Amino acid sequence: MYSVFLRRFLFAVLCCIVLSSVSTLKAANLNATQPPNIVVFLVDDMGIMDTSVPFLTDAEGNPKRYPLNDYYITPNMERLAKQGIRFNNFYAMSVCSPTRISILTGQNAARHHATNWINPRKNNAGPQGPPDWNWEGLKKEDVTLPRLLQKSGYKTIHVGKGHFGADNFPGAEPLNLGFNVNIAGASFGAPGSYYAEKKYGLGTRRAHHAVPGLDKYHGTDTFLTEALTLEANAALAETVKQKKPFFLYMAHYAVHAPFDSDPRFADHYKDSGKPKNAQAFATLIEGMDKSLGDIMQQLNELGVAENTIIFFLGDNGSDAPLGHQHEVACAAPLRGKKGAHYEGGMRVPFIAAWAKPNPENANQKQLPIPANMIQDQVAAVYDLFPTILDLTHTLPPKGYVMDGMPLNQLLLGEQDHSRPETFLMNYPHAPHRSDYFTVYRDGDWKVIYHYFPSKQSEGSHYQLYNLAKDPFEQHNLAESNPQKLKQMMQSLIDSLQSHQAQYPVEAAGSSKPVKPKLPST
Numbered sequence: 001m002y003s004v005f006l007r008r009f010l011f012a013v014l015c016c017i018v019l020s021s022v023s024t025l026k027a028a029n030l031n032a033t034q035p036p037n038i039v040v041f042l043v044d045d046m047g048i049m050d051t052s053v054p055f056l057t058d059a060e061g062n063p064k065r066y067p068l069n070d071y072y073i074t075p076n077m078e079r080l081a082k083q084g085i086r087f088n089n090f091y092a093m094s095v096c097s098p099t100r101i102s103i104l105t106g107q108n109a110a111r112h113h114a115t116n117w118i119n120p121r122k123n124n125a126g127p128q129g130p131p132d133w134n135w136e137g138l139k140k141e142d143v144t145l146p147r148l149l150q151k152s153g154y155k156t157i158h159v160g161k162g163h164f165g166a167d168n169f170p171g172a173e174p175l176n177l178g179f180n181v182n183i184a185g186a187s188f189g190a191p192g193s194y195y196a197e198k199k200y201g202l203g204t205r206r207a208h209h210a211v212p213g214l215d216k217y218h219g220t221d222t223f224l225t226e227a228l229t230l231e232a233n234a235a236l237a238e239t240v241k242q243k244k245p246f247f248l249y250m251a252h253y254a255v256h257a258p259f260d261s262d263p264r265f266a267d268h269y270k271d272s273g274k275p276k277n278a279q280a281f282a283t284l285i286e287g288m289d290k291s292l293g294d295i296m297q298q299l300n301e302l303g304v305a306e307n308t309i310i311f312f313l314g315d316n317g318s319d320a321p322l323g324h325q326h327e328v329a330c331a332a333p334l335r336g337k338k339g340a341h342y343e344g345g346m347r348v349p350f351i352a353a354w355a356k357p358n359p360e361n362a363n364q365k366q367l368p369i370p371a372n373m374i375q376d377q378v379a380a381v382y383d384l385f386p387t388i389l390d391l392t393h394t395l396p397p398k399g400y401v402m403d404g405m406p407l408n409q410l411l412l413g414e415q416d417h418s419r420p421e422t423f424l425m426n427y428p429h430a431p432h433r434s435d436y437f438t439v440y441r442d443g444d445w446k447v448i449y450h451y452f453p454s455k456q457s458e459g460s461h462y463q464l465y466n467l468a469k470d471p472f473e474q475h476n477l478a479e480s481n482p483q484k485l486k487q488m489m490q491s492l493i494d495s496l497q498s499h500q501a502q503y504p505v506e507a508a509g510s511s512k513p514v515k516p517k518l519p520s521t
Contacts, residue, residue, distance in 0.1 A: 035392050036363040037308040038149070039248045039295070039355070040103065040384065043288050044096060044161055044189070044256040045338055047318025048088070048347045049331045050285055053077045055088045055349055056333070056471075057374060066333055073268055073286045076293035077351065080312060084353020085373045085413055091380040091423045091441075092316050094338060094345040095432065096189050097163050099315040099381050100251070101137065104144045104164070104177065106385025106402040110426040110499035114138075120167045120187035121208070126430040128452070130502035131511060133428070137165025140176050143400055145385050146247060147178025152394045155244045157181045159232045160251035163189040179249070183231045184213050191253040194224040194260035194284075211253065223262050225254045225284070229291040233298040240302045247388075252291065255284035259321065262287040277321045296355055305356035307363055309391065311384060314348035325433040326456060328472060335473045339433035341448045341463075342473050346425055346439070350379070352411050367391065370413040378421045378441065383407050403499070424495045428504045436504045438516065440492035444468035447478075447488035449516045451504045462519060464488060482521045489518050 048055045051074045054063040092099040097118040098109035109115045113134035116124060123135045138144065146156040158174040162185030165171015172187035179185075192201010192209040199218040201210035217227045232250055239246045261276075262283035269279040292312065299305040319338040323329020326336055328344075336342025354364055357371065382404035389396060390406045409416040425439040428451070436451040446465045450457035457463065462478040464485050478485050493516050496503075503513035 034307060034362075035153075035245045037246050037248075037299075037304055038154075038388055038392065039250060039299075039308060039310045040388075041292060041295070041310055041312045042100075042103070042160075042249070042251040043312075043314050043349075044251070044253055045316060045319035046255055046285070046288070046314035046349065047316075047320070047331045047334075047337070047344060048090075048314070048349050049334060049344075050255070050314075050318050050320060051077050051349055053081045053086065053349070053351075055086055055374070057088060057376065061374065061376065063374060068332060071272065071274070072282055073265070074289040076289045076296065077312070077349075080292065080296070080310065080351050080353050082372045083357050084310075084351055084369045084371065085375050085411055086352075087350040087375045087377075087379055087410070089376055089378045090313065090348055090350035091346050091378070091425070092314060092348045093381070093425055094316050094340065094427060094434075096256075096315045097137070100161075100163055102380075102382040103384050104138065104146070105142065106145070106382050106396075106404040108380075108382055108403040108424055108426075108499055110424055110496060110501040111401070111403060113502055115426055115502065116429040117189060118163060118166050118171075118187070120172070123166075124429070126435070126504075127508045128436065128504045128506070128510075128514075129429040130505065130513070133502055135166055136169040137171030138177055140170045142177070143397055144178045145388060146174075146249065148389065148394050148396065149247045149392060150178050150180065152392060153245065154247045154392070155180050155239045155242065156247045156249070157183070157232070157235050157239065158185050158249050158251070159183045159235070160185060160228050161189060161253045161256075162186055162251070181235055182213075183235065184211050184228060185251070186212055189253075190256050190258065191224055193258065194253070194262070196220045196222045196224070196227065200224055200227075206258075221263075223264065223287060225252060225262065225287040225291055228252060229294050232295060236295075236298055237302060240304055245392075250291075250295065252288050254288045255281060255319070257319065259284065264290075275321065281320050299355045306354065306358045306361045308355040309363075309367070309369075310351075310353055310355055311388075312349065312351040313381065313384075315381075317343075317345040317347060333472050337433065341427075341434040341437045341439055341450075343446075343467070343471075345433065346423075348381075352407070363391075367408060367411060369411050373413045375410050375413060377410055377415055377419065378423055379407055379410060379419075380404070380423055387411075422491075422495070424492075424499065426496065426499075426501050428502055438492060438496065438501075440488065440495055441467070442488065442491055445484065445488055446473075447485065447492055449489065449492060451514050451516070461517065462489070478519075482519060486519055486521075489516065492516060493518070
């Protein structure tokens with residue numbers, strides 16, 4: 001009798017073990033087939049030094065703090081950086097619309113021809129800018145990242161600044177570009193106001209930039225950054241209920257001018273000794289950082305953080321109001337700022353991390369991003385497109401031309417020797433901090449070609465820097481190293497041609513392009 005009971009008991013235990021194993025296997029298989037959620041957290045006008053996270057390194061490759069790192073308060077960026085990897089040679093175009101369109105298309109601005117920020121109401125090519133540049137912006141038929149992900153079953157959510165096209169053209173409306181949801185996105189870049197008391201610009205002299213779709217906050221004390229975060233978190237909750245993978249393009253208007261002080265953080269900077277507008281800029285940075293933390297918390301509470309990867313970046317160099325646009329000031333120790341041809345105009349923060357690291361998660365096993373690491377290899381905004389397609393197993397249309405390359409190996413903290421160490425930035429426009437220029441970086445070397453020499457170009461077509469020896473661009477080697485200058489200029493010319501780039505024209509009303517010239521010696 002006892003023997004029969006024991007056999008039955010052991011059989012029951014064995015069945016439980018088998019059933020449990022099957023259940024675990026099914027859960028593992030389900031987890032393995034669940035595609036990763038994607039968050040692109042894009043900050044307007046935030047350069048690489050506008051944070052308490054040190055991105056720059058010393059001679060041994062260790063993070064090195066500078067005074068600006070101690071001025072800004074970004075604890076959630078610090079947390080994200082500790083969870084993942086940050087890049088210290090990550091490039092964007094020096095103004096916003098070109099970068100935003102590059103993220104969505106995987107193409108360099110030199111190729112997609114939206115080479116300037118898009119003025120919503122008038123063509124701002126500039127007096128000698130290319131007359132046929134892509135002022136209208138993205139079209140309904142254009143290949144875009146959200147459209148491809150949408151076709152792969154993702155719910156695609158746009159929150160915040162659009163600036164993909166001019167008024168009355170398809171690019172002004174993110175819903176035309178593959179987004180299922182558009183919250184507050186429009187044709188313009190700068191918000192009318194950050195204050196709900198001012199209806200985010202509605203009814204003011206900046207009504208043409210009034211942020212749309214946030215009427216329920218009007219008359220409250222809800223700062224724009226907070227309103228966008230609340231709306232993003234609500235959209236995430238709804239999407240998770242629908243059990244769909246999501247692509248959240250969280251594009252804050254912050255920290256773009258107007259420099260409206262965020263009252264939640266103003267006391268943190270009142271004794272800093274910085275000018276009032278610089279203090280306001282810092283509050284915008286801190287408010288953006290709070291948004292990052294709130295979204296990470298929401299992902300965790302919704303139970304999707306382990307399966308969500310976050311890409312954090314800025315759209316061009318810093319616009320902090322802290323000094324002259326061509327000097328070492330607002331992005332110190334880097335030279336220059338937004339719109340300028342120096343590193344401060346196009347180096348941006350970039351962090352990639354899983355929202356909640358878990359080495360047992362199936363998708364994290366496919367891309368095990370190391371913790372608290374700095375990657376120094378050159379990469380750029382157009383690399384996000386192929387990276388996200390690869391992560392989501394989404395194919396681009398056959399024959400589609402991409403300038404970006406997947407970041408996967410770099411995200412593992414390794415070097416990828418198949419990637420060229422190059423970056424091209426073409427700005428055939430004026431007026432801005434720098435006018436009518438092309439930048440080309442190859443490895444340690446950087447050349448800048450000025451189509452129309454001026455005081456800001458030292459009266460020359462050429463500026464040449466060795467960024468390894470002179471990272472802060474203080475010593476122009478164009479005259480002292482003519483051989484290297486000629487080599488770099490030939491590469492710049494070849495790169496422009498391969499991208500089918502556009503050029504300034506000889507004079508206003510002309511259609512004859514002015515192309516770069518090789519130095520005579």
